[in-house]
Amino acid sequence: MPEFAPTDWDALTALALRLGLPDERVAALRRRLDPSYPRPGVPYTLVAGRPDAGIELLLGRWLGPEVADALLAAGGKPLVVGPTPGEVRPKLGAWPGYAKPAAGSGHLVVVRSAGKPAADVLAQLGSVGYFDKLVLVTRLAQPFHASERELAQSLSGLAAAAQVLVVAVPGEEPSADDLAEVCALGVAQTGQAGFDAGRSLGAAVWFTGKERPPGTLEDVGSYVGATGADTAAAHAGMTRRAVRGLLADLRQRAEAAPAPSAAAVPEDEQDRLTRELTGYLADLGRDLDRQVAGGRATTSDRLRTHAADVVRGWGAYVGIEGHWLKYVDRLRPGAHAALLEEVRAAVSTIEYDPGRPADPGRGPAAAPDWFTARAMRAGIGLAAGVGSYILVSVLLTRVAAVALPDIAVTLLSSVALVAVGVVAYSVSRRWFPDPTLEAVARAAAVAPPDPGAPPGVLGWQSAERRVAAWFREFIRARPASPPTSVGRWPFGSAFRSTPDDHAHDV
Numbered sequence: 001m002p003e004f005a006p007t008d009w010d011a012l013t014a015l016a017l018r019l020g021l022p023d024e025r026v027a028a029l030r031r032r033l034d035p036s037y038p039r040p041g042v043p044y045t046l047v048a049g050r051p052d053a054g055i056e057l058l059l060g061r062w063l064g065p066e067v068a069d070a071l072l073a074a075g076g077k078p079l080v081v082g083p084t085p086g087e088v089r090p091k092l093g094a095w096p097g098y099a100k101p102a103a104g105s106g107h108l109v110v111v112r113s114a115g116k117p118a119a120d121v122l123a124q125l126g127s128v129g130y131f132d133k134l135v136l137v138t139r140l141a142q143p144f145h146a147s148e149r150e151l152a153q154s155l156s157g158l159a160a161a162a163q164v165l166v167v168a169v170p171g172e173e174p175s176a177d178d179l180a181e182v183c184a185l186g187v188a189q190t191g192q193a194g195f196d197a198g199r200s201l202g203a204a205v206w207f208t209g210k211e212r213p214p215g216t217l218e219d220v221g222s223y224v225g226a227t228g229a230d231t232a233a234a235h236a237g238m239t240r241r242a243v244r245g246l247l248a249d250l251r252q253r254a255e256a257a258p259a260p261s262a263a264a265v266p267e268d269e270q271d272r273l274t275r276e277l278t279g280y281l282a283d284l285g286r287d288l289d290r291q292v293a294g295g296r297a298t299t300s301d302r303l304r305t306h307a308a309d310v311v312r313g314w315g316a317y318v319g320i321e322g323h324w325l326k327y328v329d330r331l332r333p334g335a336h337a338a339l340l341e342e343v344r345a346a347v348s349t350i351e352y353d354p355g356r357p358a359d360p361g362r363g364p365a366a367a368p369d370w371f372t373a374r375a376m377r378a379g380i381g382l383a384a385g386v387g388s389y390i391l392v393s394v395l396l397t398r399v400a401a402v403a404l405p406d407i408a409v410t411l412l413s414s415v416a417l418v419a420v421g422v423v424a425y426s427v428s429r430r431w432f433p434d435p436t437l438e439a440v441a442r443a444a445a446v447a448p449p450d451p452g453a454p455p456g457v458l459g460w461q462s463a464e465r466r467v468a469a470w471f472r473e474f475i476r477a478r479p480a481s482p483p484t485s486v487g488r489w490p491f492g493s494a495f496r497s498t499p500d501d502h503a504h505d506v
Contacts, residue, residue, distance in 0.1 A: 004033065010315065011337060012246070018333060019253040028126045029246055033239050039129050040087040043106040043227040046125070046159050049137030050114045050147050054167035058137055059110065061208040062220050063102055070098045071110055076118060078125065082107030090124035106132075106225060115147040116154040125158050130238060132227045133201070134159035136190065140168040140205060143182055144189045156194030157242040161234035164190060164203035165224065170211070179205050179215050194241055199234040265331055265475055273328060274472050280321050281464045284310055288457045292352065303457060304347045311343045332475065342470045346463040355455035373432040380428040385421025392416040 013026045031037045049055030060068035063081065071079045074096045080088045085097025088107045095109070102108050109131065111117060117125075125131075136152050138144055143166055152162065164186030168174070174182070186203025206217040217223050265273075284307060291297035297306055315336045317326045328335045392413045396404055404412075 010312070012250075014315070014334075014337065015250060019250055021249060021253060024123075025246060025249075028123075029239075029242055032126070032130045032242060037129050041082060041084055041105075041107045043132040044088065044128065044130075045106060045108050045224060045227070046111065046131040046134045046155060047108050047137060047224065048111040048113065048134060048151055048155060050145065050151065051112055053137070053142070053145065053148070054139040054165075055110070055112055055137045057167050057169070057208055058165065058206075058220070063100060067098055067100060070096065071112055074112075076113070076121065078121065079110045079112075080107055081110060088128065091127035093124060095124075102221070102225065106227065108224070111151075111155075113151055115150045117151070122154065122158075125155075130235070131159040132161070134162040134195075135224050136162060136164050136186075138164065138166055138186075140166050140172055140174065140182065144185060149189055149193055152190060152193035152195070157238065157245060159195075160238045161199050161201050162190040162193075162195040163201045163223070165217075165220070166203060166205040168205055168207045168216070170207065170209035172207075174205070174213070176215055179213075195234075196237070199237045201234075270472065270475050273324070273475055274468060276324055277471050278464070278468050280324070281467060285457070285460045285464060288350075288460060292455050292457060298352065298354075298455075300350065300352045303350055303352055304344075307347045307350075308340065308344050311340050315340075328475070335474070338474065339467075339471070342467055346466045346470075350457055350459040350463055353453075353456045353458045356453040373434055376432040377425050377428040381421040381423075381425030384424030385417040388420035389413045389417035 009026065009030055013023050016026050017023055047055070047058075049058075056068045056071065059071055059081075067079075067081060078095050080095050080097040081100055081102045082088065082097075083099065083101050083105065085095075085099055085107060088097070088109065089095060109125070109128075111121070111125075113121070116122075134152070134155055136148065138148055156162070164183075166182055166186065182205065183203040187200050190200040190203075204217050204223055205215070206220045206223070207213070212218060287310070288297065288303055288307060291303070291306060297303050314321045314325045316322055325336055325339070332338075390413075393409055396409045396412060
């Protein structure tokens with residue numbers, strides 16, 4: 001059985017929605033093909049029969065009259081019989097259950113229906129994934145009624161394999177040839193109902209009384225509850241038939257759908273949509289930068305995968321990008337798949353740039369400071385001048401033989417301050433010279449340290465321009481009307497079907 005990529009399922013879902021088929025149909029099939037889908041209480045055995053045609057006798061004589069009464073009380077709903085019936089339930093709603101070990105650790109789901117079950121019952125049965133085996137119950141007095149064949153055909157997409165259990169009552173005395181003929185007829189009928197290619201596991205006759213003729217079942221529990229390699233191998237046939245039915249339904253809807261007329265998009269609307277896409281792509285570029293800065297994307301492949309996943313997520317129609325894409329999809333059906341393909345091609349050129357570490361080096365040398373040299377000389381001159389001022393004032397006022405007026409003392413002291421300060425300033429030039437041009441040039445010649453470069457994304461702007469240019473041409477072109485038939489399916493020719501392959505699939 002081939003494995004389907006997520007893009008195949010996305011394409012099928014988009015096609016189903018476009019053709020008016022509920023997306024739950026595709027989701028149910030995907031769950032059936034997913035081995036990791038939770039199925040508590042497995043294996044599941046689907047026991048089906050029409051009212052008053054042996055199914056009540058089977059439950060009453062095998063499991064007890066109370067189980068048969070519970071089936072009658074369930075009405076048209078399936079009855080779950082097993083050790084923990086509450087665990088086996090559909091995705092929406094609930095089924096009545098009866099706690100009684102019937103098939104080992106597994107569970108029986110008993111369906112009592114005159115013909116094809118109701119659509120809600122089929123949908124609930126499909127939501128549990130799949131059934132390991134279908135046991136079709138019929139009466140020996142009137143085997144394989146037309147409604148029983150219809151019932152088996154409607155369940156062929158839900159069960160991997162099928163067995164037939166023919167219920168007989170005391171008083172019926174079939175010969176060995178009759179038993180062989182009815183068992184062969186059971187295999188043929190289940191094969192015609194869709195359980196072909198190894199999915200039909202045979203038929204057997206079971207008498208409800210204590211005396212059982214040779215060639216009939218002795219232990220009906222082992223027959224009904226038996227699951228193993230045969231049912232596992234039949235799972236591929238079940239899924240193949242279900243896929244064929246889905247594709248046939250899509251083909252019929254595509255052939256019946258009227259050819260849509262693609263309207264031209266006004267020029268100003270084209271400009272607006274292109275500008276908005278450019279803004280979304282710029283946001284995506286910033287998101288890639290954040291991924292790199294945070295260490296979450298450290299390879300080119302991770303960057304490309306993240307960009308493609310973001311654009312794929314727009315198809316959920318959540319957020320501003322999703323609403324934009326939903327509108328574009330209405331203008332140009334298939335826009336999301338085409339945009340995703342173009343983005344994948346564009347981002348194949350982007351690369352992860354690991355950046356460059358910082359190199360401090362020697363660093364620049366201290367350049368000579370002209371202001372500092374002048375300030376030091378001025379300080380020395382000022383200090384010497386103030387000292388001479390104080391010294392002259394003291395000598396003239398206290399030591400001189402002739403007392404001078406105060407104004408004269410002040411003037412002479414000031415003359416000493418200026419004269420000594422100028423001399424001290426000139427003398428200090430020897431210790432604090434002015435910087436020469438050679439010293440300044442020598443300090444400037446030392447290279448500054450390399451600050452390095454952070455990691456980043458290379459080529460995103462080119463990819464962004466490519467996608468924007470493609471979209472402009474895509475929204476400008478007026479697409480041709482699609483053909484009335486579907487020529488290519490994502491699952492290949494192995495699943496091409498005949499018109500009646502899907503008639504009773506869910």
